Structures are given as structure tokens and as C-alpha cells.
Amino acid sequence: MELVLEIEDEDAVTKAALSRITDDGDMPAEERVHAESAVTEDTAEALAYLVDPLSLVGEVPGVDLLQASWSGEQIDYDPDSPEWDLDEDDDEESPDDDGAGRAG
Numbered sequence: 330m331e332l333v334l335e336i337e338d339e340d341a342v343t344k345a346a347l348s349r350i351t352d353d354g355d356m357p358a359e360e361r362v363h364a365e366s367a368v369t370e371d372t373a374e375a376l377a378y379l380v381d382p383l384s385l386v387g388e389v390p391g392v393d394l395l396q397a398s399w400s401g402e403q404i405d406y407d408p409d410s411p412e413w414d415l416d417e418d419d420d421e422e423s424p425d426d427d428g429a430g431r432a433g
Contacts, residue, residue: 373401
């Protein structure tokens with residue numbers, strides 16, 4: 330599975346993440362300071378505080394979330410460009426693919 334998002338308002342994402350951190354009464358103060366710094370510096374980090382991968386696929390029958398990771402980069406996305414063929418990897422198997430039908 331691959332997900333491409335367009336963030337139209339980085340400030341709104343950052344503010345929402347900061348609000349989530351503030352509302353987390355179980356987070357230790359030192360961790361809170363680190364989290365606030367991370368989400369303020371990187372929108373991908375802010376998004377990671379707002380989206381729980383397990384909540385996205387946790388109830389899907391036959392699917393076990395094995396690993397979730399985040400990365401972010403600024404790009405010029407053109408969905409009509411042939412460079413953005415999202416199915417381009419479908420025919421290729423990676424060397425570590427065991428054929429277990431994992432999406433990633």
C-alpha cells in the first residue's frame with residue numbers, strides 16, 4: 330500500500346498535532362517537549378501524530394499490520410503525468426519478497 334497526500338495547510342496539520350500532544354495527559358513532560366519540537370519542524374511528523382496506521386487497517390479482515398513507517402518530501406505532483414503510474418511496481422518483486430501477499 331502506498332498513500333500520497335496533498336497537505337493544503339501545513340499550519341493546520343501542525344496545530345492539530347500540537348493539540349493532540351497537549352491533550353495526551355499520559356505523555357511525560359520530556360517526551361512532550363520532544364514531540365512538540367518534532368511536529369513543529371516536520372509536517373510528516375505532525376501527520377504521524379494524527380494518523381494511526383492500526384486504526385486504518387486494524388478492522389480489515391485478513392490483514393495484519395506488520396510495520397508502518399513515515400516519510401515525507403515536497404514534490405510537484407501531477408496525477409496525469411506518466412511518471413506517476415502508481416501501478417509501476419506491481420510487476421516487480423523485490424529480492425526480500427516472500428510472496429506472502431503483504432502490501433507495503
